[in-house]
Amino acid sequence: MSDATIFARATGAGRAAITILRVSGPKAGPILEAIAGRLPPPRLASLRTLRHGTDVLDHAVVLWLPGPRSYTGEDGFELHLHAGPAIEHDVADALVTLGARPAEPGEFTRRAFTHGRIDLLQAEAIADLIEAETSAQRRQALTQGDGALSRLYDDWAQRLRTILAHQEALIDFPDEDLPPEVEARLLTGIADLRAQMDAHLNDGHRGELVRRGISIVIAGAPNAGKSSLLNVLAGRDAAIVTDRAGTTRDAISVTLDLGGQRAVITDTAGLRETEDAIEAEGIRRAMFHVKQADLVVHLYTEPDRPAPLADVPVEDVLTVCNKTDLHPAPDGVLGISATTGAGLGALQAELAIRVTRLTHSAGAAPLTRARHRAGITEARDALAEAERAAWPELRGEALRVAMRALGRLTGAVGVEDLLEAVFGSFCIGK
Numbered sequence: 001m002s003d004a005t006i007f008a009r010a011t012g013a014g015r016a017a018i019t020i021l022r023v024s025g026p027k028a029g030p031i032l033e034a035i036a037g038r039l040p041p042p043r044l045a046s047l048r049t050l051r052h053g054t055d056v057l058d059h060a061v062v063l064w065l066p067g068p069r070s071y072t073g074e075d076g077f078e079l080h081l082h083a084g085p086a087i088e089h090d091v092a093d094a095l096v097t098l099g100a101r102p103a104e105p106g107e108f109t110r111r112a113f114t115h116g117r118i119d120l121l122q123a124e125a126i127a128d129l130i131e132a133e134t135s136a137q138r139r140q141a142l143t144q145g146d147g148a149l150s151r152l153y154d155d156w157a158q159r160l161r162t163i164l165a166h167q168e169a170l171i172d173f174p175d176e177d178l179p180p181e182v183e184a185r186l187l188t189g190i191a192d193l194r195a196q197m198d199a200h201l202n203d204g205h206r207g208e209l210v211r212r213g214i215s216i217v218i219a220g221a222p223n224a225g226k227s228s229l230l231n232v233l234a235g236r237d238a239a240i241v242t243d244r245a246g247t248t249r250d251a252i253s254v255t256l257d258l259g260g261q262r263a264v265i266t267d268t269a270g271l272r273e274t275e276d277a278i279e280a281e282g283i284r285r286a287m288f289h290v291k292q293a294d295l296v297v298h299l300y301t302e303p304d305r306p307a308p309l310a311d312v313p314v315e316d317v318l319t320v321c322n323k324t325d326l327h328p329a330p331d332g333v334l335g336i337s338a339t340t341g342a343g344l345g346a347l348q349a350e351l352a353i354r355v356t357r358l359t360h361s362a363g364a365a366p367l368t369r370a371r372h373r374a375g376i377t378e379a380r381d382a383l384a385e386a387e388r389a390a391w392p393e394l395r396g397e398a399l400r401v402a403m404r405a406l407g408r409l410t411g412a413v414g415v416e417d418l419l420e421a422v423f424g425s426f427c428i429g430k
């Protein structure tokens with residue numbers, strides 16, 4: 001399978017000036033010679049006439065990218081073709097005739113991982129970078145792609161290896177006069193490492209929040225203007241607005257860029273006692289979203305008093321008074337009018353501040369996926385186990401469990417079963 005030479009379009013579909021085809025694998029050199037005449041100098045753009053037999057396919061810029069200093073680590077090349085369906089399929093036909101096959105989704109990056117060009121955390125970062133919609137997501141993906149998280153986990157793995165070596169020495173030479181500090185130092189080392197993992201896990205899910213977006217839910221009494229607020233924030237008529245209380249039933253979400261952060265804002269059914277079964281279901285869903293939210297905008301109108309939201313910590317709630325064109329907001333409450341737009345700038349600024357507070361990173365690289373959280377949790381639990389272990393052999397075994405959990409995070413050990421999940425989410429051509 002990895003002997004195959006693969007190709008895919010690296011640029012998007014649709015009308016464009018050029019289409020880039022990427023080729024990678026052992027036959028890349030011979031194939032490029034066959035269609036471009038001879039190999040251009042490595043990594044320099046060269047203009048060539050591409051031929052399939054006597055048929056002229058295109059005049060194109062060609063890049064010869066010999067391994068191992070290529071993206072995949074294999075020999076490869078790029079063809080910068082004039083964009084056009086006929087050119088693309090005739091060039092693809094030529095590549096197939098010469099022994100290449102179309103790539104599977106994520107196959108280029110998977111090869112980069114297999115050839116040791118990147119680890120699993122960096123592969124995930126490449127997927128995140130392509131998906132990034134906001135500046136914060138882009139920055140986070142670039143940091144992880146540069147290996148910030150890999151270095152942290154590799155450093156921990158290195159320290160664990162030293163601890164394990166000392167532990168083996170204690171097991172192998174129980175009767176020798178090893179200085180008593182050896183065991184004491186070993187236990188301190190384990191405790192330190194566990195504390196660092198705890199701090200890393202206990203980060204308020206910053207990295208995961210940046211990656212998936214902050215969830216902001218608009219909740220409140222019927223007719224407070226929740227759907228109107230969603231629409232002005234989104235800049236379009238996403239939700240139905242009428243003067244009838246109980247208009248919204250299904251939760252409606254839109255994605256926003258709030259000061260460079262991705263936020264998903266959800267409008268919900270107005271909260272009240274009701275006999276209507278459909279409205280009651282809408283309210284049940286509203287409460288579900290409110291409980292899951294990272295931040296709740298509790299909207300109300302004067303002179304009604306906002307009833308406190310059950311099950312939501314106050315620090316996660318921003319109370320906002322709407323319809324200030326009719327009744328002014330009381331002192332100390334953020335007032336807006338979804339109709340006139342008054343106060344909306346201040347609301348957006350406040351939301352951006354809250355979102356930044358939720359995602360603020362104190363410098364260290366944050367974990368960004370549930371996979372990372374599960375792996376570090378496993379390693380941390382194993383270290384706690386090692387601290388409690390009554391026998392040196394049990395302690396050694398727990399330390400090895402922690403090592404394996406860290407190794408699986410970077411892909412250094414036993415990850416065959418994980419690769420489909422990681423690379424299956426890529427697009428073709430990456």
Ligand SMILES: Nc1nc2c(ncn2[C@@H]2O[C@H](COP(=O)(O)OP(=O)(O)OP(=O)(O)O)[C@@H](O)[C@H]2O)c(=O)[nH]1
Pocket residue numbers: 221222223224225226227228229240241242243244245246247248249268269270271322323324325326336337338339340
């Ligand atoms: N004067 C004034 N009217 C507003 C304002 N915001 C919303 N409205 C009106 O208030 C009514 C209810 O607005 P909606 O956005 O449907 O309120 P809602 O909270 O989504 O209501 P439900 O979905 O029924 O819970 C509509 O007639 C809106 O036009 C405002 O700032 N000022």
Ligand SMILES: [K+]
Pocket residue numbers: 222223241242243244245246247248
């Ligand atoms: K309404």
Ligand SMILES: [Mg+2]
Pocket residue numbers: 226227228239240241247248267268269270
């Ligand atoms: Mg509504």
